[in-house]
Amino acid sequence: MPDFSGFGEFRMTKQRRVVYDVLVDEPRDHPTASEVFLRAKNRMPGISLATVYNCLETLTHAGLVKQVNLDRDASRYCPNLKPHAHFFCSECEQVFDITPRPSADPCAVWELPEGTRIDHLDVTLKGKCPACARAGHP
Numbered sequence: 001m002p003d004f005s006g007f008g009e010f011r012m013t014k015q016r017r018v019v020y021d022v023l024v025d026e027p028r029d030h031p032t033a034s035e036v037f038l039r040a041k042n043r044m045p046g047i048s049l050a051t052v053y054n055c056l057e058t059l060t061h062a063g064l065v066k067q068v069n070l071d072r073d074a075s076r077y078c079p080n081l082k083p084h085a086h087f088f089c090s091e092c093e094q095v096f097d098i099t100p101r102p103s104a105d106p107c108a109v110w111e112l113p114e115g116t117r118i119d120h121l122d123v124t125l126k127g128k129c130p131a132c133a134r135a136g137h138p
């Protein structure tokens with residue numbers, strides 16, 4: 001359990017806790033709000049979809065969870081706070097966390113104006129995951 005004292009006004013209520021646990025526990029498959037809701041309901045039968053939405057918003061604002069947006073799909077949620085990008089498989093529609101190589105400097109990859117400073121990385125790559133690519137989808 002991370003230490004939440006650095007997150008200002010944030011208070012970990014029972015509902016937020018359940019929603020957060022759903023995201024942190026395996027499988028960390030970047031569920032949508034409705035998927036989070038279904039899993040949260042197993043742990044807290046009384047929880048409502050609106051509450052789950054609220055909790056997700058609060059957790060995102062507190063910086064404990066990242067919102068992942070892919071085109072016009074429903075937002076998905078990711079509890080991985082280490083710098084990472086997302087790989088979206090167009091075949092099985094799974095979202096995978098991908099991390100930069102330790103030596104990689106994002107400034108070296110992108111054509112950025114001299115003096116640019118990167119504070120935040122939010123990159124989505126799309127393609128086919130190894131399993132789907134192997135299965136020989138065109």
Ligand SMILES: [Zn+2]
Pocket residue numbers: 030078079080084085086096097
């Ligand atoms: Zn992620």
Ligand SMILES: [Zn+2]
Pocket residue numbers: 089090091092093094128129130131132133
């Ligand atoms: Zn796949």
